[in-house]
Amino acid sequence: MVFERKDLLGTRDLSAIEIRSLLESAESFKEIAERPLKKVPALRGKTVVNLFFEPSTRTRTSFEIAAKRLSADAVNMSASTSSLVKGESLLDTVDNIQAMAPDILVVRHRFVGAAHMIAERVGARVVNAGDGANEHPTQALLDLVTMSEHKRVGPGLTVAIIGDIAHSRVARSNIWALTTLGVTVRICAPPTMLPRELDKIPGLIVCERPEEALDGVDVVMMLRIQLERQDRLLFPSIRDYARVFGLNRQRLDLAAEDAIVMHPGPMNRGVEITSEVADGSRAVILNQVSNGVALRMAVLFLLGGQGHE
Amino acid sequence: MVFERKDLLGTRDLSAIEIRSLLESAESFKEIAERPLKKVPALRGKTVVNLFFEPSTRTRTSFEIAAKRLSADAVNMSASTSSLVKGESLLDTVDNIQAMAPDILVVRHRFVGAAHMIAERVGARVVNAGDGANEHPTQALLDLVTMSEHKRVGPGLTVAIIGDIAHSRVARSNIWALTTLGVTVRICAPPTMLPRELDKIPGLIVCERPEEALDGVDVVMMLRIQLERQDRLLFPSIRDYARVFGLNRQRLDLAAEDAIVMHPGPMNRGVEITSEVADGSRAVILNQVSNGVALRMAVLFLLGGQGHE
């Protein structure tokens, strides 16, 4: 099973076969985290650079642990200390890193398309770890790994994604991946948080009210309200948002009896999700995190083990 | 020699046997730092996460070097870049890290009991690298390793700890460990820096004046005046503090002829200790640092080599 692309930039262009191949590969890496010795020599002698132009601990740590468990040399570069503060252009920075002969660049940047631009520029493999509100493919893939533990991810499955869809790269990557696999996706958000461009995707249904989105659904994915990014207020108040869109016990009862609850984290407890639901038996939120390491090991392995050898 | 606890959270609950076991183990790791190749495969395939919610280079570096010399994968996470800035709760952050299957978490946090709370929550082993003014057990243990190089650490030994006892986790962890081993501990501080709760510990003597504390003592441990933490002034002026409580040559002459001088660092030269004393032949301050790496290797080894295998 080989992933034939040079880079993993998004889920939008992935075929169903490619997605299934990535998920299967992640399955085989899950077992490693349960070993006493969580290390395989798969990427020994490979250099993985985590190039984060936006602050992140969670995703960076997940990639760093994944790289180290594959025996790669992991190097962290963050924007705050980088030459960018000296006014260097992004492409010059990237050219410089490429000149140090890394094998894989894991890139997060606040601009849409940053990872794509970098991938075109460099010989190293590029993994998009989030570009603005565009894509965050490893998050969507780890979400699918998690769904697969409970459901058959394909036609017949219905997933509700509720929250700030318009500004969420997590939502976008999930929508592309899920609809490609034939999953029905219902999205629900306040009008100010609803993207326009998604209207005509086959399999995508826009719901006005969360009750409608949740009705009989198999998977509920709540999105984080990015309180820290709201330069303008997209809803009257946090309390109003929680009251109308937040996932509580009563609303969750509208979903299928065996529905699972997901959240990409970090959660705003009491805003988009109550603690009762977040800590309840249907939540698989921490499984998402565990599967993240396995999925990222799979991605790094499929990219890094190919081509350079 | 196996340390039977899941975590190392403090010295308060340790038995004399446990403390002696840790010190002996540290002895065996001292030798590794003197080898040309300072590396053993003891923790290969284990993940050690340094989770520092307070800034620290010294302690973090000591743990990182210890972990790497044991061949563990060491990952640094600091609060400034963590999800905490996005408003996530400490327990959610910790649950997330646990979901990545680390073996050992080394935790520093400004709140008393933070490491204990985390240890109860996670399956990973936890080492408290400082929780507020409560405990900093590896510092106390490395201090004991250092004392052992010069003295028999047990009944008959007298240690003076001078400085801001009330706000010092180093003092607290030393007091518990030393008194457990039967060592007599004299503490001395300005009244505003004297804790109340310590009065009735057997073997602990509160001295009003440093001259009294130093009289014939075997070990002098000076504490750092945390100038950067003093939101309210606990003494009239730094100059007054240095004059009354600082360790200079004359005061040191009151101690036993072969007394050793310790300081957990970083020192404020000219405040709690003069340069003459800090750089003098009786100072073992840098030995403390060296022994810190060995002691931390021992702790990581005893915790990480157990249970998961």
Added chain:
Amino acid sequence: MVFERKDLLGTRDLSAIEIRSLLESAESFKEIAERPLKKVPALRGKTVVNLFFEPSTRTRTSFEIAAKRLSADAVNMSASTSSLVKGESLLDTVDNIQAMAPDILVVRHRFVGAAHMIAERVGARVVNAGDGANEHPTQALLDLVTMSEHKRVGPGLTVAIIGDIAHSRVARSNIWALTTLGVTVRICAPPTMLPRELDKIPGLIVCERPEEALDGVDVVMMLRIQLERQDRLLFPSIRDYARVFGLNRQRLDLAAEDAIVMHPGPMNRGVEITSEVADGSRAVILNQVSNGVALRMAVLFLLGGQGHE
């Protein structure tokens, strides 16, 4: 081929034989970056500490990658998080690091002579990664490695260095190294950016106008205008600087037909160099970066493989 010094602090004191020995060694490490597995066990069990008191990503990353490809344990310490913020002296910080038994310290500091002071103090090998406006020897050596790919670096070669010579450690280290090898060096800068102390170096020619410096030259090295460091303005305006001193196509035509163009980076495009030239066929700017990793592997290997074994 063994480098007999304890430290690499500058190029000023290096003999021609020592410089050639370092360049040859770098040649042998170049090949490693082109292997599928870019790792050799040369420094396994050695600890390399990157001690950066000035922000740097580029140089720090280059050293970190070099250390990891040699299988050393690489530990990063930066000033912003270090004990220096708690008021500790530089020497106390350094004594503490030495107590943790590192093998090599890579030091960057804004004060001239900082690395020298540290090297005298510690048993560990020290590599100066930049001390104020004084020296940055690995940069000069990687520049020489790059020149060697195109020219015979010795008598008969002429190199023009244009820009803020007075404040440039890159210029200084290049001038010492090049003139030691018998290369003719022409320097050119606005009067406010011309150092005084260099006047009488054999082989060094001060040119008033860039046209004079460029005339028939084999190598053109443009220096970065450190816009962020200019507390006082050293020229009327950036536009004026670019117009009079910037390297553009027309000016480059004054150089030898096969002249190469170098820049230590990060570049201010449109200031000291136009994009046309920077991205042109004569530019070897990214080769400098690639050679940087190889040269630093050579330096770490020559220092770390010696003495401690």
